[in-house]
Amino acid sequence: MSEYSVLIGGKAGEGINTAGLSIARLFSRLGYRTYMYFDYPSLIRGGHNFAIIRASDKAIGAHRTRVDILLAFDQNGIETHRERIHEGTTVIYDASQVAKGIGQGLPLDRIIEEEKAPPITKNSAMLGALARTAGIGREVLEDVLRAAVPEKHLEANLRVAGRGYDAVETVFSVEPLGAPTLPVLTGNEVTGLGLVHGGLDTYIAYPMTPTSNLLHFLAERAEDLSIKVLHPENEISVVMMALGLAYAGKKAAVGTSGGGFCLMTEGLSLAGMAELPVTIVMGQRPGPSTGLPTYTAQTELHFILNAGQGEFPRLVVAPGDLDEAYVWSATALMLSWKYQVPSIILTDKTLAEGAFSFDIDAVVPHPDQEPLLWDGNGEYSRYALTEEGVSPLAFPGREGAVVKVNSYAHDEAGFTTEAPDQTRRLREKMLKKGASLSAELGAYPVVRTYGARDAGKTIICWGSEKWACIEAAEAFEARVVQPLVLAPFPVRAWKEAMIGAGKVVCVENNATGQLARLLRQHGFDPGRSILKYDGRPFAVDELEARLAEVFV
Numbered sequence: 001m002s003e004y005s006v007l008i009g010g011k012a013g014e015g016i017n018t019a020g021l022s023i024a025r026l027f028s029r030l031g032y033r034t035y036m037y038f039d040y041p042s043l044i045r046g047g048h049n050f051a052i053i054r055a056s057d058k059a060i061g062a063h064r065t066r067v068d069i070l071l072a073f074d075q076n077g078i079e080t081h082r083e084r085i086h087e088g089t090t091v092i093y094d095a096s097q098v099a100k101g102i103g104q105g106l107p108l109d110r111i112i113e114e115e116k117a118p119p120i121t122k123n124s125a126m127l128g129a130l131a132r133t134a135g136i137g138r139e140v141l142e143d144v145l146r147a148a149v150p151e152k153h154l155e156a157n158l159r160v161a162g163r164g165y166d167a168v169e170t171v172f173s174v175e176p177l178g179a180p181t182l183p184v185l186t187g188n189e190v191t192g193l194g195l196v197h198g199g200l201d202t203y204i205a206y207p208m209t210p211t212s213n214l215l216h217f218l219a220e221r222a223e224d225l226s227i228k229v230l231h232p233e234n235e236i237s238v239v240m241m242a243l244g245l246a247y248a249g250k251k252a253a254v255g256t257s258g259g260g261f262c263l264m265t266e267g268l269s270l271a272g273m274a275e276l277p278v279t280i281v282m283g284q285r286p287g288p289s290t291g292l293p294t295y296t297a298q299t300e301l302h303f304i305l306n307a308g309q310g311e312f313p314r315l316v317v318a319p320g321d322l323d324e325a326y327v328w329s330a331t332a333l334m335l336s337w338k339y340q341v342p343s344i345i346l347t348d349k350t351l352a353e354g355a356f357s358f359d360i361d362a363v364v365p366h367p368d369q370e371p372l373l374w375d376g377n378g379e380y381s382r383y384a385l386t387e388e389g390v391s392p393l394a395f396p397g398r399e400g401a402v403v404k405v406n407s408y409a410h411d412e413a414g415f416t417t418e419a420p421d422q423t424r425r426l427r428e429k430m431l432k433k434g435a436s437l438s439a440e441l442g443a444y445p446v447v448r449t450y451g452a453r454d455a456g457k458t459i460i461c462w463g464s465e466k467w468a469c470i471e472a473a474e475a476f477e478a479r480v481v482q483p484l485v486l487a488p489f490p491v492r493a494w495k496e497a498m499i500g501a502g503k504v505v506c507v508e509n510n511a512t513g514q515l516a517r518l519l520r521q522h523g524f525d526p527g528r529s530i531l532k533y534d535g536r537p538f539a540v541d542e543l544e545a546r547l548a549e550v551f552v
Contacts, residue, residue, distance in 0.1 A: 061467025
């Protein structure tokens, strides 16, 4: 067997996410490629949290419904997931909390009491039981704990893990693959590293799921990464602070979700008119309003494409995995500065908070880009007309330059004007700048394809549904086509990718087919929509069943 799936479930506050990451790292130590989906309600305590960790000998980025091992800290951990249990599933549960258990119970309360360890170390006992069940050596278990647990808590966790290890028997053996051990990172973490690669000076955010952990990650590592991280009082302050930094010549990025982005839209329009570069990481979750704040969706596409009053160019990218998150976060920041437009990195809860194996050595970065700077000759005009629509930049303090930005219609120097000829030139300048950005993107891999061109069946997808589609496509020998840039939409590249598409379906995590609508606007047929809108991503087998309705 070269693939394993583990589910661990318990109450909020019991460290299920941390335990899930430790399980992923356990398999990673043996050379497996891992993916973790984390599901939790909007509660600080109680409710039911669970993580599904999948390990495979090939790259993966989606989960399956059935699991091989179920680790339950309470009765909900069993009852909620009965449909995931099959004849080969091994169930291990906390006998202190579960009255009607199936499988093998661990006396976790007694272990904790006897070892005089904190209650949170129950996770380590479960991790130890998992390792023994899967035939994973104690030394690998201890290495994972040493890498994850702070020194002052390590000894207690090692003792408790050892008790869990000794309490069960080996059921099967996970064979080491001999492949390199890869780090397990979340989409938020890799997006942050991509921004730093792109030249980030300052990250600014007000915490909002699912991008909160991006703020925390960068704040914890700000000194090592040589960046500043700021947490203002609200999202309006966030975007305005970012624009102020851009005016001063500092590359800033902000993070939010749909509700926070609502508050940022006037600032987005200011960025468009004043030609101030800003990069926005927009993590989608279900709405309207508060919606399902800790679940996932792909519902903000048209909001992002049309947000803000007036007409101005913007760059919108939608990465589907860690490699793309790293590369396109850097590129979005750099192109935002090169063309002095807002850029939006459109993620969602599945990608932002999901954890994946990440091979930085396999990443192929895009070329570095630099902003056009004023050469110091003549009188400086912040909005000088140029052939590409991009005006040279100067920043306050530059000798000989008065840097005037303006939210009103303005002339080349930045002074307010309502003269018809000048306002027309301003509008044409913006359009020209957008056209220049679109032309440059023609040299980038803005559309990705997987599978044979002559397959006769094509699955269209975007963002985090990418890997579920790639795996499900294998069952039908279908092709997958994924746009990475959604604005300016890459019409030529999309037309080329869809040659010989055959029967087409468009898979999305929303109720109205938002990518399908965008494709129709550009004159393309998106085929039949396959939609999921319950706040959860597609499991691979679930998507296979839906695709069978179309392809078989």
